Amino acid sequence: MSGTFLDANSAGIESNASTGFYLIRFGFQRDIIPIQSGTVELSRGEEVVCRTYRGIEIGEVLAPTDPSYLSDPNAGKYLRRMRPEDQLLWRQLKLLSAEASGECQKFLSDSGSEDVLIEVEPLLDGRTLYFHFLGDPTSTTDTFVQALSDVYQKKVASSRFAELLRNGCGPDCGTKEKAGCGTSGGCAVCAIAGGCAKP
Numbered sequence: 001m002s003g004t005f006l007d008a009n010s011a012g013i014e015s016n017a018s019t020g021f022y023l024i025r026f027g028f029q030r031d032i033i034p035i036q037s038g039t040v041e042l043s044r045g046e047e048v049v050c051r052t053y054r055g056i057e058i059g060e061v062l063a064p065t066d067p068s069y070l071s072d073p074n075a076g077k078y079l080r081r082m083r084p085e086d087q088l089l090w091r092q093l094k095l096l097s098a099e100a101s102g103e104c105q106k107f108l109s110d111s112g113s114e115d116v117l118i119e120v121e122p123l124l125d126g127r128t129l130y131f132h133f134l135g136d137p138t139s140t141t142d143t144f145v146q147a148l149s150d151v152y153q154k155k156v157a158s159s160r161f162a163e164l165l166r167n168g169c170g171p172d173c174g175t176k177e178k179a180g181c182g183t184s185g186g187c188a189v190c191a192i193a194g195g196c197a198k199p
Helices: 065-071 084-110 146-155 161-165
Strands: 001-008 020-026 031-038 046-050 057-063 074-079 117-122 128-133
Touching: 020 046, 020 074, 031 046, 031 065, 031 128, 074 128, 084 117, 084 146, 128 146
Parallel strands: 031 074
Antiparallel strands: 001 128, 020 031, 020 057, 046 057, 046 074, 117 128
């Protein structure tokens, strides 16, 4: 299995003195890397938002580790524990990805490619996509990466989630009476409230 990615913003890894060191598992291919969490103590199984060599994404804490592992060039940095608004955004991104993956697979088939696209994986930063193929993609498919991204973005732009961002969720969006897009706690804790049109 291989992954071809389109990275709109390169993610630099910051380094500073810290006391917490953990192994996390992340991504479609379930890679494992060390991260530093400063003075924050984490527990096995917790979901955290972290900066990896790929971008901003969600990781699952596996176990404490030795600080010497942070010399690994792929080491990441802990940003925060998952918040309700992160969970909401991540659920929406995964739903959109499942829908858009089908459109991308159809594009490849219509273009005569024999490569098998397994999944399009978005990162939590909303700007990075990884295209996962069965085996190594051919050079022909490599030339389709930008087109695949365009197909994906077009599908996302026509989704209900994007419509909510453009037009707002309607009267009383985010309140207990009308949950709007499904945010619990109202717009004050919504990760996308700043981009949501006001009704």
